Amino acid sequence: MSIEMKDYYAARAKEYDKIYAKPERQEDLRAIEQWLPPKFADAEVLEVAAGTGYWTQFIAPVAKRVVALDASQETFSIAKSRAGCAGVDWVVGDAYQMPLAGQKFDAVFAGFWFSHIPLEKLPGYLSYLNGFLNPGARVIFLDNLYVEGNSTPLSDRDAAGNTYQTRPLADGSTHKVLKNYPTELELSDLVSSFSRQFSYTTWQYYWAFDYRFDG
Numbered sequence: 001m002s003i004e005m006k007d008y009y010a011a012r013a014k015e016y017d018k019i020y021a022k023p024e025r026q027e028d029l030r031a032i033e034q035w036l037p038p039k040f041a042d043a044e045v046l047e048v049a050a051g052t053g054y055w056t057q058f059i060a061p062v063a064k065r066v067v068a069l070d071a072s073q074e075t076f077s078i079a080k081s082r083a084g085c086a087g088v089d090w091v092v093g094d095a096y097q098m099p100l101a102g103q104k105f106d107a108v109f110a111g112f113w114f115s116h117i118p119l120e121k122l123p124g125y126l127s128y129l130n131g132f133l134n135p136g137a138r139v140i141f142l143d144n145l146y147v148e149g150n151s152t153p154l155s156d157r158d159a160a161g162n163t164y165q166t167r168p169l170a171d172g173s174t175h176k177v178l179k180n181y182p183t184e185l186e187l188s189d190l191v192s193s194f195s196r197q198f199s200y201t202t203w204q205y206y207w208a209f210d211y212r213f214d215g
């Protein structure tokens with residue numbers, strides 16, 4: 001068993017995009033593919049934990065610039081081959097210590113990353129992220145709703161309230177992965193000290209939280 005998130009996703013890189021082929025999620029995915037890109041029109045966007053670039057391919061064509069960061073070189077080799085990802089600046093690095101000193105962005109997008117941030121780190125992490133934002137910048141987190149009978153069941157919960165799943169990979173290995181399912185109220189509370197404009201949107205399988213950094 002491994003709880004090292006970066007190693008898990010590096011090992012999963014080649015099979016990661018299977019999650020975007022689940023038949024029951026196609027309707028949601030098409031809706032989000034329409035909903036998301038216009039939010040980043042003409043913006044300088046930092047995409048955190050961009051992975052295989054599934055969302056990057058829709059954002060990059062409308063944004064002014066996209067800097068996509070991920071810890072895994074393996075996922076980026078897939079992302080770079082996507083037609084929509086031309087012109088993206090790829091940065092291999094740790095989302096908790098981004099090698100982007102002095103850079104400020106109009107927007108941040110992170111898909112399926114928020115749910116992997118330990119609860120106890122969230123307030124500090126969001127304020128760290130604020131350090132990369134211009135006043136008025138938009139931040140959008142997209143992530144999974146827990147859907148009984150469809151989501152991977154939760155296998156553990158720690159003292160801080162973080163929940164975990166036991167996930168198998170095609171090579172037979174299993175990985176204990178931190179995966180949280182925040183409520184709308186928890187999300188709102190987290191940003192209320194630096195944002196007066198935020199909204200929560202759901203589809204059948206996904207949620208998105210969209211807020212403006214007051215600056």
Ligand SMILES: C[S@@+](CC[C@H](N)C(=O)[O-])C[C@H]1O[C@@H](n2cnc3c(N)ncnc32)[C@H](O)[C@@H]1O
Pocket residue numbers: 005006009010048049050051052053054055069070071072075093094095096110111112113
């Ligand atoms: C669930 S995937 C999401 C990928 C992509 N955003 C998407 O929506 O398809 C999580 C990503 O986080 C990356 N990751 C894990 N730990 C990281 C860290 N400390 N810093 C940067 N990226 C990390 C993994 O390599 C993986 O690509």
